[in-house]
Amino acid sequence: MRTGIELHRARVHYGPLEALHGVTLAAPSPGLTVLLGRNGSGRTTALRALAGTAPLTTGTVTWDGTDVTRLTAHERARRGLCFVPDGQAVFGHLTVAENLRLCAPAPHPDTTPALDAYPELRPLLPRPAGTLSGGEQRMLALSRALLTAGTCPHTQVILIDEPTQGMSPAVATRTYDLLIALSTRSRPTCVLTAEQRLPPGLREHAGRTAVVVHELRRGAVVFSGEASELSRPEPQA
Numbered sequence: 001m002r003t004g005i006e007l008h009r010a011r012v013h014y015g016p017l018e019a020l021h022g023v024t025l026a027a028p029s030p031g032l033t034v035l036l037g038r039n040g041s042g043r044t045t046a047l048r049a050l051a052g053t054a055p056l057t058t059g060t061v062t063w064d065g066t067d068v069t070r071l072t073a074h075e076r077a078r079r080g081l082c083f084v085p086d087g088q089a090v091f092g093h094l095t096v097a098e099n100l101r102l103c104a105p106a107p108h109p110d111t112t113p114a115l116d117a118y119p120e121l122r123p124l125l126p127r128p129a130g131t132l133s134g135g136e137q138r139m140l141a142l143s144r145a146l147l148t149a150g151t152c153p154h155t156q157v158i159l160i161d162e163p164t165q166g167m168s169p170a171v172a173t174r175t176y177d178l179l180i181a182l183s184t185r186s187r188p189t190c191v192l193t194a195e196q197r198l199p200p201g202l203r204e205h206a207g208r209t210a211v212v213v214h215e216l217r218r219g220a221v222v223f224s225g226e227a228s229e230l231s232r233p234e235p236q237a
Contacts, residue, residue: 003026005050008062009023012045012049012054020219021220023219025224027157032191033212034214035192037194042218042219045219046216047161056069081159084144084158084159084161086161089137090130096124096125099140118171120136135166136166138166142178149189157191158189158190164199176201213229
C-alpha cells in the first residue's frame with residue numbers, strides 16, 4: 001500500500017538558524033498536496049528536506065512507510081522522486097528542445113506530450129533556455145517534470161516549488177489541471193507543491209480530487225486539512 005511521503009518531527013538548520021521546528025506533515029499518494037506559507041515560512045525548506053537537498057538536523061523522512069532519511073538526493077531521484085526547485089530548474093546553456101530531449105527516453109525521444117501541455121514552448125524550441133522569461137522557464141521546467149513522470153514508470157513523487165511563478169492566470173490554471181491529472185491518472189503520483197497562496201480553483205476541486213493543504217508559519221505547521229477547510233483570505237480594503 002502506498003502512503004506517500006512524510007516528514008516526522010523534522011528540524012533543519014542553516015548554520016545557527018533553525019528553519020523547521022519539528023515539522024510533521026504528510027503528502028498522500030495518490031493526491032495533490034499544497035504547502036502554503038509566506039517567504040521565510042519554511043515551505044521551501046520542507047520541500048528540500050523531502051528531496052534530500054536539505055539534510056535534517058533531527059527527525060525522519062518516510063516514503064511509503066520506509067525511512068529514507070539517510071538516502072541522498074540522487075538516491076531518492078533514482079527511487080522515483082522528481083524535484084523542481086524554484087530557482088535554476090532548467091539548463092540555461094541548452095536550447096528548449098535539448099532540455100526536453102534530456103527527459104525523453106532514447107533512442108527516439110518524443111517531446112510531444114510536453115509541447116501539447118505547453119504549446120507556448122513550440123516557437124521557443126531553438127532558443128537557449130537561459131534567454132526565456134521567468135514564466136517561460138517555469139513552463140519548461142514543468143514540462144520536463146511531466147515528461148519524466150510520463151516516461152519513467154518508477155516516478156512516484158513530484159515536488160515543485162512555486163510551479164506557477166511568472167505565469168499568466170490562464171496558464172497557471174492549466175498547470176494545476178495538469179498536476180491534478182497527474183495525481184489521478186491510471187499510474188497515480190504523489191504531487192506536492194509549495195505556494196505563497198492557495199491557487200484559485202483548488203477549493204472547488206476539493207470535492208472531486210483529494211487536495212491536502214499544510215500551512216506553515218515561521219517553520220511550524222499551523223494548519224493541516226482539506227483545501228475546502230482553509231479559511232478564505234479577507235477581502236482587500
